[in-house]
Amino acid sequence: MSVDITRPSKHMLTLTSPVMPAAGILGFGDSYRDVVNYDKLGALVTNPVTYEPWSPAGGTRIVHLDAGCLVHTGNPNPGLSKVIGKYRDLWTMLPVPVILHLIADTVEHVRKSASRIDSEDSINALELGLNDDITVDEAFRFVRAAVERTEKPVIVRLPLQDAYAIAETVVEAGAASLVVAAPPRGTARDKYSGQLVSGRVHGPLVLPIVLRVVERLVKRIDVPIIGAGGIHSPEDARDYIRAGAVAIQVDSVTWINPKMLEIIGRDLGGMVVTRESGAFPDEWYPGMGTTTHDLIQGKESKPKDKK
Amino acid sequence: MKDTQAIIERVRRVNPDVQHLELAVDEALTRIKPGQSLLVRVAPFSAHFTEEHWDPYLREQWYPVNMVNNKLVIERPTGTRYEPGQIVNAMGLIGQPIRFRKTARTVLLLAYNTPPTALLMTIPWLLGNKIAVTLVLLGNAVDYGTQHLPPEVEVIRGSAGTEEQTLIWPNQVLTAGWADQVLVVVSKDDERLRFKRVMDLFENMRREVPKNYLFGVFQPTLACGIGACWCCALKMQGMEDKLVCTEGPAFDLTMMDLK
Numbered sequence: 001m002s003v004d005i006t007r008p009s010k011h012m013l014t015l016t017s018p019v020m021p022a023a024g025i026l027g028f029g030d031s032y033r034d035v036v037n038y039d040k041l042g043a044l045v046t047n048p049v050t051y052e053p054w055s056p057a058g059g060t061r062i063v064h065l066d067a068g069c070l071v072h073t074g075n076p077n078p079g080l081s082k083v084i085g086k087y088r089d090l091w092t093m094l095p096v097p098v099i100l101h102l103i104a105d106t107v108e109h110v111r112k113s114a115s116r117i118d119s120e121d122s123i124n125a126l127e128l129g130l131n132d133d134i135t136v137d138e139a140f141r142f143v144r145a146a147v148e149r150t151e152k153p154v155i156v157r158l159p160l161q162d163a164y165a166i167a168e169t170v171v172e173a174g175a176a177s178l179v180v181a182a183p184p185r186g187t188a189r190d191k192y193s194g195q196l197v198s199g200r201v202h203g204p205l206v207l208p209i210v211l212r213v214v215e216r217l218v219k220r221i222d223v224p225i226i227g228a229g230g231i232h233s234p235e236d237a238r239d240y241i242r243a244g245a246v247a248i249q250v251d252s253v254t255w256i257n258p259k260m261l262e263i264i265g266r267d268l269g270g271m272v273v274t275r276e277s278g279a280f281p282d283e284w285y286p287g288m289g290t291t292t293h294d295l296i297q298g299k300e301s302k303p304k305d306k307k
Numbered sequence: 308m309k310d311t312q313a314i315i316e317r318v319r320r321v322n323p324d325v326q327h328l329e330l331a332v333d334e335a336l337t338r339i340k341p342g343q344s345l346l347v348r349v350a351p352f353s354a355h356f357t358e359e360h361w362d363p364y365l366r367e368q369w370y371p372v373n374m375v376n377n378k379l380v381i382e383r384p385t386g387t388r389y390e391p392g393q394i395v396n397a398m399g400l401i402g403q404p405i406r407f408r409k410t411a412r413t414v415l416l417l418a419y420n421t422p423p424t425a426l427l428m429t430i431p432w433l434l435g436n437k438i439a440v441t442l443v444l445l446g447n448a449v450d451y452g453t454q455h456l457p458p459e460v461e462v463i464r465g466s467a468g469t470e471e472q473t474l475i476w477p478n479q480v481l482t483a484g485w486a487d488q489v490l491v492v493v494s495k496d497d498e499r500l501r502f503k504r505v506m507d508l509f510e511n512m513r514r515e516v517p518k519n520y521l522f523g524v525f526q527p528t529l530a531c532g533i534g535a536c537w538c539c540a541l542k543m544q545g546m547e548d549k550l551v552c553t554e555g556p557a558f559d560l561t562m563m564d565l566k
Contacts, residue, residue, distance in 0.1 A: 027535030031553075034308050035533070047537060056540035056548055059497065062528040067361040071530060076540040076548050193496040204361055232359065255531040256348060256366060257396075258310055 001270055003042065005247045006125070006153040006176035007223045013097060013125050013153050013176075015042030017269035018247035019237065021261060022183075022228050023048050023101035023127060023157065024073075025254050028087045029094055035258040040265035042247060043097045046083075048129055050102070051109035053079040060190040060197045068203020069252065070188045075103060080113050088122045097124035099155065104130050104142040114149035125153040125176075130166070132159040132185050139166040140173045147174035155226070160184045163213050167221055177224040179249060180214050184229075202252035206230035211243055218244030232260070234267035241268070308533055309335045313347075313397040316378060318389050322452030325422070327372070328381040328389055332397060337377050340404030341429040342524070342557055345369045345379075346532040348396040349389075366398065368529055372427035382424045401532045405429060405557045408488055408519060413439045415486035419474070419501055420446035420494035425524050425556065427456075429490065434459055441482055446473040447494070474508050483512050490557065492524045503565040522557045 003018045020043040026032055029044050038044065057074030077083060080102075091098040100123045102113050110128070117123050128146050130139055139162075146154045153176035158167060160181035167178060183200035190197050207230025214227045227240030228249035240248045248268070254261045311333035319327045336345065346366035350359075373380040383389070407414065407429075414433055416426045423442060433440050434457060444451055445465035453462045465476040476482070483489070489509070493501035502523045509516050530536045532552045539551035542564040549558065 024536060025531075027531075027533075027537075031531070031533045031535035035310055047535070055542055056537070058499065061538045062365070062530055064363065064365065064528070067364055069364050069530065071536070071538060073536070073538050073540070076537050078547055190496075192494070203364060232361065252364075252530070255536060256361075256364065258398075258533075 003247055005042075005224050005226060006155065009153070009176065011151050011153055013043075013099075015097065015247065017042035017265050018241065019261070019265040019268050020045050020096075020099070020226075020247065020249055021254060022179075022249035022251040023129065024075075025251050026261075028083065029090050029098070030087070032254070032258055032261075036254075037262050039095050040262045040269060041096050042265070042269070043099050043124070044091075044094060045099045045127060045249065046087075046101050047077060048075045048101045048103045049077050049080050049083050049113075050075065050105055051080050051113045053077065053082070060193055060195065061199075063188045063190045063197050063199070065188060065201070065203060068201060068205060070186055070197060070199045070201050071183075071252075072197055072199030080116055084116070084120055084122075088120070091122035098122060099125045099127050101127045101129055101157070102146075104128050104146075107141050107145045110142055111145040111149050114146040114154075118150035118152060123152070125155055126150060127155045127157055127179065128175075129157045129182060130159055130162075130170075132161060132182075134159065134162060134166065136166050136169045140169050143170050143173035143175055153177070155179060157182050157228075160210065160213065160229070163217065167217055171221055171223050175223060177226060177246075178217070178221065179226045179228050180217055180245075181210055181229060183251065184209065202230075204230050204232050204236075207232075207236055207239070211239060214240060214245050215243045231264065234264050237264045237268055308398065308400070309333060310396065310398045311336065313345075313395050315389050315391055315393045315395065317391055320385060321455040324385055324450070324452060325455075326383055326385050326389070327455070328383060329375065330369075330371075330379045330381050330395075330397070331377075332379055336379070336397060336399050337374065339371055339374070339379065339400050339428075341432050342405035343400045343402045344371070344425070344556075345381075345397045345399040346401055346529060347398075349393070365528065365530060366396075366532065368401070368526070368532075369397075370425045370428065372424065373431055382422075382427065384422075398532060401529070401552055402556045403554060405490065405522070405524070407433070407438070411438055411487040413441065413485050413487055415441050415443065415482055415489045417443045417489060417491045417505070418445065418448040418451070419491065419505060420496075421448060421492055421526075422451050423448065423492060425492050425526055426490055430457060430460060441486070443476050443482065445476065474504060480512055483509060488519070489521045490524055491522065491560075492526060495526060495528070498523075498525060498527065499565055502560055502563070506560050506565060516561055518559060518561050521560045523560045523563070525551045525556045525558065527551055 210229035227245035534553035
């Protein structure tokens, strides 16, 4: 299977599976290696990175919601140079392409970051995260700054509330594809501190909202669209593909059930293991990996700790 | 890190507010050490994804307080009902073991406005190594029932009153002076502010707080528990941010940026 997730060009990005983690979910690639089989994914999207280091947010970071959560981390990261220095070797060894998520904070930083990423072989594409409440003009300048400084595909993650308004401008500025959309922003009361906290909302209820935006944008935009938001099962992921998305990004369900990312990857990548005749129901499940299967069958020794 | 299933084998109410669950776990999780915890989802995942329920959404952090016959004893508030035979999804081990000084002879455990659950796993280990344990309960924690704790543990309860008065307990200077190491847990409402208050208190008592003496045991709500989401990142003095889920939960308060 091969999926073109960027528009045709010299450096277009083709994946073996349309499933990838959303930015901020799987870290920089090292955290989930013991739990998730990366072979079954299309790409690794890194945690958000800025040109200069950012500190963690103060106060409450997570608020529990009914069937969801609100997250406000402040996007802490050690800065682009340190991230590349620390994870370059790992990214080179990974079996999937690496898409670095860059936060668009200033035009100058985006320009410098894009130049740095262009010279980095371990990174295959750049995903530019645009802020909420961005103007059309700002969006154009951010994307233009990145596109002018790198030959690698620049994928742009749109803020949900401004997706309709800026999508065409972003494509005109040179975006290779669009991620629709960043988790919506919300405000909720933290039960421990009693204070209102603003952050990004994750949960199954995000899916119908984003799905509608994807359906409408697919008709207006002629670059590939990657659906992201509220995916909690293979069926949810298929809904995005039916709506016209070429690929999908799985977010917070990975924190709750890390195997679900792989299950969705196997399902959409056409890699579901067929149940053997004579196997008991508890010896088979749709997302079963070959390693687990072989372990049950006694064909393979226990996997060693990769650390 | 392992994502496994575990079975609640026994539920025992140890006092009006606290119940203990005996949890049969995967062999990998029996290697748990004081300070480490599990991230648990009470409803097991089904093979039919349409049957999933997403409330509560994130996994709960469960702190073992002891291990009996290779089963973890988990302390939970009595508000939630658990059944023997109930299967849960347990991911672990979360965090690093708490390190004690080799020369430690007396350890002070301090719970400020929160139950001392996250500290209790250290008690059997400390007593087993002939280290004296004093447990100080402050603020809301004074109501915590301690009947189930070993009799060797000295329990001191703080005074009631204003926010400042809750940080006072009998023989305060003596207990702090005798302790070779102090572990503190605080309420989740604003951990940084409360650890700052504890730090100020010890600075007043000891003039200068030495390194490797006063440790905060952080309990923020965890999303991934594996070091991916950076929701639990802490700001340190003159060094890179640390993650509670992979490098914690105990951090030397003198090394932290609590401003």
